[in-house]
Amino acid sequence: MNDMAVRNDYGTLSDPTTLMIRRVLPGPIERIWSYLTDSELRAKWLASGDMRLAAGESFELTWRNDRLADGPATPRPEGFGEEHSMKSRIVEVEPPRRLVFTWGEQAEVTFTLIEKGSEVILTVTHRRVADRAVLLMVSAGWHAHLDVLAAVVAGKPRPDFWARWAHLKTEYETLLPA
Template sequence: MTSLANPSPTAPDGFGVLTEPDTLEIRRLLPGPVERVWDYLTQSELRRQWLAAGEMALAVGAPFEFVWRNDELTAPSGTRPAGSPEEHRLECRITELDPPKKLAITWGSTGGVTFTLEPIGTKVLLTLVHRRVPDRSTLLSVSAGWHMHLDVLAARMEGDEPEPFWDGIGRLKAVYDGRIPV
């Protein structure tokens, strides 16, 4: 395992780790109960507050579309990088489902994303695994993106205001550039 993380994988600001050269894992300890975190993963109205909108029929094989509007995630949103669209869409499909413990989905040309939830007292450990990321450039974007989106999720669940989204992405991309092997 290539360490990209601070010593505590459950720290709210914990960085991702490469568990294989093309696989990112990020863990976050979030306020529970597990059903609340599950709702933030699966309900469009809650998910759009930290990641992307999109109605999701909870059935293996069910297709759905994520719709990102990252400018709407935080106020202010920060400075969107040149060339980044105001809206982005991605067709996905549910590949594994075990409510409220596990959700796995397809993700473009990568090996997909798995979210696993584990209750720990009054908290919930969210483990996100993004597999078969094709190259370092995409891995930098995926790492910074998931890290920042999970920062927004943690802040929303705690009732806090997250840092401006695009500023966080820029900061995190630079940090991951120094952490991910060339």
């Protein structure tokens, strides 16, 4: 049994271009929903950007990953800027359980939330990943961003995003099929 099968915090492929990754987070569901949809809260773990929660509405996400660590931050890897923005569009919204939006021109991301007692199971599904290089980047990226979210909602210090991302990218190179 490989490490990916044992550790449920790693993403898995449901097909060669679709990554699924889950986290169990402290609820209630409305709180986790707000971390997905409110720009100020989302900026603490992923990217800022105001969203009008209606199908067809456009929005822009802006990443500033250097700001995600509570302690000293590792310098960003070569090739990454201090800020990155991407235009997206809401495809589907069912508060507080499901949010689907485009990821750039071709890909799509779905957030699904399920209440389980006092916890929330958050599933992120990233569809239509262009190629293996992008798959490795988004696998490590979602994993590291969700680690930051888990820390934020648990009231713990946020981990060093770039150090975590670099480590995870190496792990995903081994874990995901070539």
